[in-house]
Amino acid sequence: MKSLIKIFGIALLGAATFTSCLGDDVTSESCNYSIQNPVIEVTGPETATVGQQVTFNIKFNSGNGCYTSSEFSETGTNPKTITVNSTYIGCVCTEATQVITKEYKFTPTASGEYQFKFLSNNNTFITKTITVTQ
Numbered sequence: 001m002k003s004l005i006k007i008f009g010i011a012l013l014g015a016a017t018f019t020s021c022l023g024d025d026v027t028s029e030s031c032n033y034s035i036q037n038p039v040i041e042v043t044g045p046e047t048a049t050v051g052q053q054v055t056f057n058i059k060f061n062s063g064n065g066c067y068t069s070s071e072f073s074e075t076g077t078n079p080k081t082i083t084v085n086s087t088y089i090g091c092v093c094t095e096a097t098q099v100i101t102k103e104y105k106f107t108p109t110a111s112g113e114y115q116f117k118f119l120s121n122n123n124t125f126i127t128k129t130i131t132v133t134q
Contacts (some may be wrong), residue, residue, distance in 0.1 A: 009098055013080040031091035036061060037070065037084045040099070042126045050111055050134055054133030056104040058118065060084050079115035092113070108132040 037060040044056035059071075065088065074102040082104060108114060111132050117125040 007046065020116075027052075030088070032089050034085055034087050035063070036062065036119060037086045038121045039084060041125055041127055042118050044128060044130075045129060048108060048130055048132050050108055050132060052107070054088070054106045054108065054130060056116070056118075057101050057108075058082075058084065059099055059101050060102050062085075062086070062098045062100050064088065065096050066090035067098075067100070070100065070102060072102075078113075079117050079127070081117045081119065083119040106130075 024062070028086040039058055041059040041062050042056055045054060048054045050110070058072075068087050068089050071083050073083050073085055075081045084102070104116075106114070106116075111134050114130045114132060116128045116130070120126050
């Protein structure tokens with residue numbers, strides 16, 4: 001009978017321990033967030049022709065080990081301001097960062113000069129200008 005009581009006590013303690021962790025949801029929305037990553041380098045052509053796709057290679061730091069993806073957001077037309085918005089998932093993240101390179105593509109529809117401003121550190125910009133001809 002004593003061993004049955006011990007087994008019941010251990011089972012009850014285990015159940016209490018397990019249910020006390022149920023409130024600690026490590027995948028909750030508080031552990032998922034998005035931020036703007038500052039651009040550290042932009043490379044690409046200085047000239048193009050109308051209808052020719054232009055590709056800029058954009059480099060930025062991942063920030064931490066919970067980095068999962070990124071996308072560009074654009075405002076304005078000329079100049080066009082581009083920011084890198086990255087998504088992070090996880091409550092426990094390594095401090096390891098990596099330099100990510102992502103392509104930004106643009107196809108001009110008319111000749112002229114096009115200016116692109118990529119958001120960098122401290123509200124500064126890396127500016128690239130493309131001259132487009134027929």
